[in-house]
Amino acid sequence: MGWTRTASEVLHRGRFLNLRQDSVRLPDGSPGTYEHVDVADNVRVVALDGAGRVLLVEDDFYLQGRRVPHLPGGGGEGQPPAVAAARELEEETGLVPGELRQIGVIDPLPATTAARTFLFLATGLRTGVMCRDAAECGMTMRWLPLSAAVAEVRAGRITEGGSVAALLLVGTAAPAGAAGMTAPGGSSCTAAPAAPAAPAGPAAPGESCGPPPARPPGPGDPGPPPLYAPAAAPVATTAPFTTAPAADTG
Numbered sequence: 001m002g003w004t005r006t007a008s009e010v011l012h013r014g015r016f017l018n019l020r021q022d023s024v025r026l027p028d029g030s031p032g033t034y035e036h037v038d039v040a041d042n043v044r045v046v047a048l049d050g051a052g053r054v055l056l057v058e059d060d061f062y063l064q065g066r067r068v069p070h071l072p073g074g075g076g077e078g079q080p081p082a083v084a085a086a087r088e089l090e091e092e093t094g095l096v097p098g099e100l101r102q103i104g105v106i107d108p109l110p111a112t113t114a115a116r117t118f119l120f121l122a123t124g125l126r127t128g129v130m131c132r133d134a135a136e137c138g139m140t141m142r143w144l145p146l147s148a149a150v151a152e153v154r155a156g157r158i159t160e161g162g163s164v165a166a167l168l169l170v171g172t173a174a175p176a177g178a179a180g181m182t183a184p185g186g187s188s189c190t191a192a193p194a195a196p197a198a199p200a201g202p203a204a205p206g207e208s209c210g211p212p213p214a215r216p217p218g219p220g221d222p223g224p225p226p227l228y229a230p231a232a233a234p235v236a237t238t239a240p241f242t243t244a245p246a247a248d249t250g
Contacts, residue, residue, distance in 0.1 A: 042117040044073035044162035059139040070160040081118035098124025117162040
């Protein structure tokens with residue numbers, strides 16, 4: 001018969017997430033409680049250039065206590081996933097996608113949060129503006145052939161869940177030519193200059209954290225490799241369980 005929520009209480013309200021405790025009826029009908037994290041959906045973007053290279057970023061992750069390589073992306077901030085994906089790509093790398101395709105969605109921690117990670121493929125890259133936040137000021141970037149990025153996943157050197165899923169989806173996908181979605185652009189941040197593909201270093205206080213990666217492919221560059229076909233219909237975001245009319249004391 002599934003789970004039913006009968007009431008919900010906020011135990012902690014934070015800047016980026018809330019901790020909730022729900023009163024529920026378990027699948028066997030007995031009463032119980034369920035604690036879970038209420039946080040925004042996430043996005044990850046495979047940015048693929050005309051030479052078949054993927055852009056990876058790397059920065060310091062507090063909980064892991066180390067530098068973590070991953071695809072550009074981050075919190076959705078309440079935006080539609082495609083809008084959030086285009087924004088995060090531009091903010092972190094200074095690149096704007098001419099074409100953006102949703103290639104999948106995952107539930108990274110389904111017993112802990114209902115938040116999902118939406119996965120995108122970005123092509124037709126062009127120079128935009130970079131606007132990193134304070135936590136990303138040590139972020140670096142590097143281009144890798146798609147096959148090499150997939151090899152790093154298989155070797156356990158890329159471990160962030162959304163990045164793993166998106167790289168394996170694109171790296172093992174069948175050819176497809178379905179039309180993509182034109183991504184939004186624009187920003188009020190300082191324009192990032194063009195630069196070679198060398199990693200960007202830390203910036204001085206008040207500045208964006210370094211230049212964008214190698215220029216987007218030009219008209220004479222090789223075309224992209226086969227791309228992943230988007231799903232026939234968008235994947236809807238779902239609630240963690242069936243709800244009944246409930247009092248919310250948060």
